[in-house]
Amino acid sequence: MKNKNKKVVIIGTGETADIAYEYFTHDSDFEVIAFAVDADFIPEGGKHLGLPVFDLAHLDSQIDKSEIFVFVAISYNQLNRVRKKIFLRLKNTGFKFANYISSKAFVWHNVKIGENVMVLENNVIQYNVQIGNNVIIWSGNHIGHQTIIESHVYIASHAVISGFCHIGESCFIGVNATFNDKITVEKDCIIGSGAVVTKNTKPNLVYVGNPAKPLEKLTSYQVFKVSKELVDI
Ligand SMILES: CC(C)(COP(=O)(O)OP(=O)(O)OC[C@H]1O[C@@H](n2cnc3c(N)ncnc32)[C@H](O)[C@@H]1OP(=O)(O)O)[C@@H](O)C(=O)NCCC(=O)NCCS
Numbered sequence: 001m002k003n004k005n006k007k008v009v010i011i012g013t014g015e016t017a018d019i020a021y022e023y024f025t026h027d028s029d030f031e032v033i034a035f036a037v038d039a040d041f042i043p044e045g046g047k048h049l050g051l052p053v054f055d056l057a058h059l060d061s062q063i064d065k066s067e068i069f070v071f072v073a074i075s076y077n078q079l080n081r082v083r084k085k086i087f088l089r090l091k092n093t094g095f096k097f098a099n100y101i102s103s104k105a106f107v108w109h110n111v112k113i114g115e116n117v118m119v120l121e122n123n124v125i126q127y128n129v130q131i132g133n134n135v136i137i138w139s140g141n142h143i144g145h146q147t148i149i150e151s152h153v154y155i156a157s158h159a160v161i162s163g164f165c166h167i168g169e170s171c172f173i174g175v176n177a178t179f180n181d182k183i184t185v186e187k188d189c190i191i192g193s194g195a196v197v198t199k200n201t202k203p204n205l206v207y208v209g210n211p212a213k214p215l216e217k218l219t220s221y222q223v224f225k226v227s228k229e230l231v232d233i
Contacts, residue, residue, distance in 0.1 A: 004031040008098045011036050011056065011072040012085055013048045016136075020073035020100060020118065021049055027103050030069065034062075060093065069098035072116050072134065076154040077223055079188060080134075081230040084152045086135040087116055088233065095159045097133075114151065116173060126163070135202070144181065155162055156193075168203065172224065 009028040010017050017035060017041050024030045026075040036054040046053055052061045059070070070090055074083040090097075097115035101107060104121040113126050115135035119125070122140040132151030137143075141155055144163035149155070155173040165179050168187035177191045191197060191210035192215075201207055205214040218224075 001026070002029045004029060006030045006069060006070050006098070007033045007067070008053070008069045009034045009036050009059070011070055011090070013041060013043065013053060013073045014074070017073040017125075018077045019048065020071060023100050023102065023118075023120070024098070028098075028100055029123060030098055030100075033068070036062075036070070052223050059090075059095075065095050070095045071098040071118075073101065073118075075136070075223075076172050078226045078230055079190070079224050080152045080154055081226050081233060083134060083136075083228060083231050084170065091115075091133075125208070132169075150187070190221075 006029055008024060010032055010044040011022050013035050021032050021061055024032050024062045024190065025102045032051065034052045034054055034142045035048045036056045036059050039055045039057065042053050043056060045049040057182050072087045073210050074081055076131065076198050099113060099117045099131060101119045101122045105119045105123040106127065107125045108127045112130045114131060117131055120139040126145040127144045131149045133185045134151050135149055138157045140158045146163055147161055147165040147169045150169040152170040153167055156175045156186045156196055159173050159177045160183035161179045162233055164182040168185050170183055170188050172190045174191055174193040176194045177197065179197045183197050185191065186201050186203035188204040191207065192207040195208050195212040196209060196210035207214055
């Protein structure tokens with residue numbers, strides 16, 4: 001067990017929050033001390049996994065934000081906008097963010113990593129990669145040298161992103177997607193499972209297949225639908 005010399009409050013009480021709790025607890029120097037969610041989502045009894053659940057709107061008065069970190073553990077709902085909205089709200093009010101980088105990930109020494117970033121096991125993140133803020137990188141991806149991953153991106157598992165790629169803000173990268181080297185994926189794209197991306201994309205489209213082509217309609221996946229209020233945050 002690592003030395004628990006830092007404390008973190010996890011934002012969320014869903015599946016991603018539970019997984020974050022597990023990883024922070026068993027593979028980091030953070031002690032999880034509480035969860036926080038919007039008032040409507042506070043469970044009966046005010047506890048989750050035996051820890052207090054604070055009202056996010058009043059988190060300021062519950063914790064000392066100069067001492068305690070937060071981690072926004074929300075998945076890709078509304079094409080990452082729900083996580084982005086809460087991340088920005090907390091950032092603009094002076095909270096500091098924890099990162100979770102698995103001890104079983106390979107991360108080269110000069111990789112630049114932003115805030116509120118989660119990198120799970122068996123990722124290979126090579127020389128000079130840059131990762132923005134609020135990015136989730138699930139297990140087992142290869143992120144090639146000099147690639148840039150912009151903020152609020154979600155990468156599922158076993159993607160191969162070759163060298164010198166540029167993955168735009170808020171994209172979702174499905175399992176087993178492959179990117180040739182020097183590919184630019186414009187912001188707000190959804191790259192389907194197993195897609196082989198051989199050319200730069202346009203923004204805000206869903207790409208599937210080998211070679212990847214845009215779907216005519218936006219995805220029927222409800223989880224990716226962005227509400228009007230969140231489109232331009
Ligand atoms: C890309 C994706 C979002 C599209 O979902 P959708 O909009 O609901 O797509 P539909 O099921 O309506 O399919 C539309 C068409 O695209 C095809 N298609 C969908 N996903 C495809 C994929 N990944 N590869 C190839 N073709 C695909 C379908 O067969 C269908 O073709 P048809 O019109 O000829 O029948 C979804 O297939 C996907 O890949 N999701 C990501 C899965 C993943 O990575 N999960 C991990 C979560 S952590």
